Amino acid sequence: MEAFLTDDEFDLMVELVNIGVGKSASALSQLAGEEVLLSVPALEFLTLADATSVFEERLPALLTGVSQEFSGFFSGKAALLFPESRSLDLVNVMLGGDDFDGEIDAELEEEALSELGNILLNNCLSTLSNILNKSLATQLPHTFHAKPAGLISQLLSEEKDETIIMLLKVDFSLKSRNLSGHLVFVIDFSENGTFKKTLQDYLKSLEAA
Amino acid sequence: MTLRILLVDDSKVSRLALSKALRKIDETLDISEAASADAAEQYLETTTVDCVLIDYNMPDRNGLELAEALFLSHPAIKKTLVTANIQDTLRERALSMGVGFIAKPAKPEELAAVLGA
Numbered sequence: 001m002e003a004f005l006t007d008d009e010f011d012l013m014v015e016l017v018n019i020g021v022g023k024s025a026s027a028l029s030q031l032a033g034e035e036v037l038l039s040v041p042a043l044e045f046l047t048l049a050d051a052t053s054v055f056e057e058r059l060p061a062l063l064t065g066v067s068q069e070f071s072g073f074f075s076g077k078a079a080l081l082f083p084e085s086r087s088l089d090l091v092n093v094m095l096g097g098d099d100f101d102g103e104i105d106a107e108l109e110e111e112a113l114s115e116l117g118n119i120l121l122n123n124c125l126s127t128l129s130n131i132l133n134k135s136l137a138t139q140l141p142h143t144f145h146a147k148p149a150g151l152i153s154q155l156l157s158e159e160k161d162e163t164i165i166m167l168l169k170v171d172f173s174l175k176s177r178n179l180s181g182h183l184v185f186v187i188d189f190s191e192n193g194t195f196k197k198t199l200q201d202y203l204k205s206l207e208a209a
Numbered sequence: 210m211t212l213r214i215l216l217v218d219d220s221k222v223s224r225l226a227l228s229k230a231l232r233k234i235d236e237t238l239d240i241s242e243a244a245s246a247d248a249a250e251q252y253l254e255t256t257t258v259d260c261v262l263i264d265y266n267m268p269d270r271n272g273l274e275l276a277e278a279l280f281l282s283h284p285a286i287k288k289t290l291v292t293a294n295i296q297d298t299l300r301e302r303a304l305s306m307g308v309g310f311i312a313k314p315a316k317p318e319e320l321a322a323v324l325g326a
Contacts, residue, residue: 027293030314094222108221115220118266119313120295129296138294140219140266 004045004189009199013168016131017041018174020124021170021183027123031116032093032174039171045189047143048152051165055148057171059182060084065144066151068116072136073111074195076166076187077155078121082179084145089179090116110143115143124183132202153188212324213239213257217249217275218264218291227262227291227315234321246275253283260323262311265292265299273299276308289323291315 005013018041024035046054062084067077082090091104094112104112118141127137144154152159166187173180187195214231216224224242231238241258243249246269249261261279263272270278278286289309292299303310311319 023295027314032314095225111220112222115222115226118220119221119293122266123295123312126293126295129298133297135296135298138266140268 004166005196005199008203009196011042012199012203014041016044016128016187017043017124017168017170019062019131020127021172023127024120024124024183025172027119028093028116028172028174031119032177034174034176037173041168041170044169045046046165046167048156048159048163048165051167051186052152053148054167055151059148059151061147063146063148063151064113065146065151065154066113066121066141067140067144068117068125069139070131070136072135073132073198074136074187076185078125079151079184079186080117080181081151081184082181086179087113087165089177090181093174093177093179114141117143118122120183132198134198144151152186155184156188158188162191211237211239213259215241215243215249215252215258215261216245217243217246217261217267217272219244219267220264223264223313227264227320230315230317230320231324234317234324238293238324246270246272246278249275250278253279258286260287260289262289262291262323265290265294273303273306273308276303276306278320280307287323 020037025038029036041089060083064082064084064087065079065081067079069077091109091112094116122138146154166189168185170183216227218224227239231268243252245267264277265272272290279286288296289311290303291313293313295312300310309323
């Protein structure tokens, strides 16, 4: 499946995501007041059926997520996924930790997750956009609760047999809070011709420099 | 004199976080909130503020559209975008309009600079 990108394009994409996620991690670290540990980004091209198996195999049984649709030089959805049991800890992170003196109800919890997704996903997407010098439009964040098997329908507007998903997954964790999550980009590669061209143009510009 | 600030953001959590960060800088600030561009304009019909901190990505109109409208209706109010959309193109567009730009999560020193603290 990696043949959808050349080795150089593949390396470039991993590196771009590394930088973008680094920016998101810096934002999360600022909110949480502690260091955020990141895994190396894993980039895979998957069919719909394979993607569902991969999600079921690697993700917790119940997820809370925030997704954000983006469009421009590449289009799709980015999502931040957490084990559902830990979502309250994230709300605490967003509300400034233990010194939040208000009551956390379901509405505030959803709002906090939505805003956390907005900050982390936009920081990452904007960084990619800035490096490649191409604009991206992002929609409002959307929170959801899902099982891994239902994740694809949350993250794809249309499921077609020929759909190839570019799945980028980065795991991050806040050590002292024993809290970890996943950042996933799902794009339908069959409809993203300009994305490959953008990567090629950027590589050419590096060679010319 | 007490500085009057209007926070415009569709996220209640973001308004809470920003309000808290601002009060850490200056606890005497007079902070009001609006959850949309329309609500902000409605509020400003009857109340004056010194500074408006505006989110970019909002459901009805985006932050720059609101800032543009406020330049016509309230030219004296200082306008600053506070957004997680840190694309250079957006930052440049804001700055060229005379709108300040702060990346979310906002750093205390950047907020202090907006307040002139």
